[in-house]
Amino acid sequence: MVIAALQRARSGLLLLHPARTTRPGPPDMKAASINVHPSFVAAAPARKPIAAEADAMVRFEGIAKTYPAYRGKPGVKALQDIDIAIPRGSITGVIGRSGAGKSSLVRLINGLEKPTMGRVVVDGREISALAGRDLRLAQRSIGMIFQHFNLLSSRTAFDNIALPLEIAGWAKSDIELRVAELLALVGISDKHDRYPSELSGGQKQRVGIARALATCPSVLLSDEATSALDPQTTRAILDLLANINRELGVTIVLITHEMSVVRQLAKEVVVLDAGHVVEKGHVADIFTHPRYPITRSFLAEVTGDSLPVSLASRLVQEPAAGGQTVVRVHVRGAGAGDTLIARLARELGLDVSLLSARVDEIGGQHVGSLVLGIPGGEDAAARVLTWLSQYRFSAERLGYVA
Amino acid sequence: MSPELINLIIQATGETLFMVGTAALLGTAFGLPLGVFLATSRKGELFAAPAVNAVLGMIVNATRSTPFIILVVAIIPFTRLIAGTSIGSTAAIVPLTIASVPFIARLVEAAIREVDAGLIETASSFGASPIQIVFKVLIPEALPGLLLALTLAVVSLLGYSAMVGAVGGGGLGDLGIRYGYQRFMPEMMLAVVVVLIALVQLVQSAGDYLARRVNRRLRHR
Numbered sequence: 346m347v348i349a350a351l352q353r354a355r356s357g358l359l360l361l362h363p364a365r366t367t368r369p370g371p372p373d374m375k376a377a378s379i380n381v382h383p384s385f386v387a388a389a390p391a392r393k394p395i396a397a398e399a400d401a402m403v404r405f406e407g408i409a410k411t412y413p414a415y416r417g418k419p420g421v422k423a424l425q426d427i428d429i430a431i432p433r434g435s436i437t438g439v440i441g442r443s444g445a446g447k448s449s450l451v452r453l454i455n456g457l458e459k460p461t462m463g464r465v466v467v468d469g470r471e472i473s474a475l476a477g478r479d480l481r482l483a484q485r486s487i488g489m490i491f492q493h494f495n496l497l498s499s500r501t502a503f504d505n506i507a508l509p510l511e512i513a514g515w516a517k518s519d520i521e522l523r524v525a526e527l528l529a530l531v532g533i534s535d536k537h538d539r540y541p542s543e544l545s546g547g548q549k550q551r552v553g554i555a556r557a558l559a560t561c562p563s564v565l566l567s568d569e570a571t572s573a574l575d576p577q578t579t580r581a582i583l584d585l586l587a588n589i590n591r592e593l594g595v596t597i598v599l600i601t602h603e604m605s606v607v608r609q610l611a612k613e614v615v616v617l618d619a620g621h622v623v624e625k626g627h628v629a630d631i632f633t634h635p636r637y638p639i640t641r642s643f644l645a646e647v648t649g650d651s652l653p654v655s656l657a658s659r660l661v662q663e664p665a666a667g668g669q670t671v672v673r674v675h676v677r678g679a680g681a682g683d684t685l686i687a688r689l690a691r692e693l694g695l696d697v698s699l700l701s702a703r704v705d706e707i708g709g710q711h712v713g714s715l716v717l718g719i720p721g722g723e724d725a726a727a728r729v730l731t732w733l734s735q736y737r738f739s740a741e742r743l744g745y746v747a
Numbered sequence: 748m749s750p751e752l753i754n755l756i757i758q759a760t761g762e763t764l765f766m767v768g769t770a771a772l773l774g775t776a777f778g779l780p781l782g783v784f785l786a787t788s789r790k791g792e793l794f795a796a797p798a799v800n801a802v803l804g805m806i807v808n809a810t811r812s813t814p815f816i817i818l819v820v821a822i823i824p825f826t827r828l829i830a831g832t833s834i835g836s837t838a839a840i841v842p843l844t845i846a847s848v849p850f851i852a853r854l855v856e857a858a859i860r861e862v863d864a865g866l867i868e869t870a871s872s873f874g875a876s877p878i879q880i881v882f883k884v885l886i887p888e889a890l891p892g893l894l895l896a897l898t899l900a901v902v903s904l905l906g907y908s909a910m911v912g913a914v915g916g917g918g919l920g921d922l923g924i925r926y927g928y929q930r931f932m933p934e935m936m937l938a939v940v941v942v943l944i945a946l947v948q949l950v951q952s953a954g955d956y957l958a959r960r961v962n963r964r965l966r967h968r
Contacts, residue, residue: 511883
């Protein structure tokens, strides 16, 4: 209780500091480049913060990270004005294009990087203030897995997993028990005496995961852990991570440039762009109501903005007699769009045809788009668009087909 | 060839092996830590000490650029201080060691730098200290390269050892010069060269074999 009160008091103080107040929108310098109309930002529904102050496992407070100029290369502002709280026990995805600052962000959590400004608090400890032995002790409670696995080629799977335990000074007999347990957890007990050169990519990442979990960390960081794997193996590794989160309660922070990873695994998401957090919140909220072009472009990877080739080639901008008007309807939310075509046909008496559709699920919410062909000329098309807007579906007229 | 001459060759081979073996051991004892330090002490690295790194680098370069025969003569006072004498096989170990330390250090540095920087980051991420990283990550991962580096150093020392005849060091090179050249005994010269070729061949094959054995990047099964 005392701690909670202190935290409240401190967060109150933080708010007085102008540099640390939360911004409603992007900073001014970004606003121009990402071109968001102010009214659009104002109209979007208010989002709850992704974690209350007290139950955050990882907290970034007013973080800036600048890499100094070096050998003629100019300095780089990798991260600016980062205030994020990552909830205990959550799976949080940090998504951004390359160079957005994802790697710097995740390396601040385990102290591999120090912030230029601000503090990073992990499990109640200010990791950004630790150094030397204290930092090394704290790092044992934060595991990390890597895109290229980073296994020691000179050690077997067993000995790779044993490495963090040797470093932590465990007794040999305890190490043997723990490693056997971990090998079973990640499902590669039969590979214990194999060297990394004898393992497949998926098996290597399983060793990496087991190694990261060896010292029973409370946080697991994933640095593009599936980017070097094929889709099927990616799926298996993501399932494994989901299991680990569920069964061990480990908080997982994964950075990725792949929307499919966020979609399959994350419950919370942070969208990074050019060193700034542009959006953060529940995956379903963010991707059903994307505010920024960068978020929409990630979403388009799932929903598919492009039309099928055969349809695109027939599309014209002038109405054709006896043809159809082509309309794209965006569906977002639980069950959205399920009965849309049936209701449209029944209520307006139109034989609406489905030309193309892509609907997927993100965080339990449907996200996607339907491309409809509407017969009956301009008049019918206008009635359909009015009807859609009544039910708050966003729709656009793409053109006409004969 | 008479039995006396064969005895001379056997004795000289023993001297060469003694000088080269001892110098290689001592050279590794000093060269390995120096090489590891050179590889890990630049700006932003494990034992970052850029100034010390630069000074050590200059000393290493200076020693490496001094011709061995000059080094042998130039450090005679130092040799006398360490070995008690400046003549003989034991004394010859001093210049051989001094020449091999910077050579081995540079080879070790190169082998250590070959280790993927991602592995250092990985070990740091689970709280390994710099010393633990050296002994549990860098040296085991660089082992195949280190063994090849040592092999190369031993072969070079065999070559250097031919020159220590100048200070009465003995050994195969000395035998070749004194009997083969100065007393004009081409069969002696030939015998010395054959023994040296066999030694180099042996050392190189053994080094290659060991390096392959410990290289787990290759598939064995």
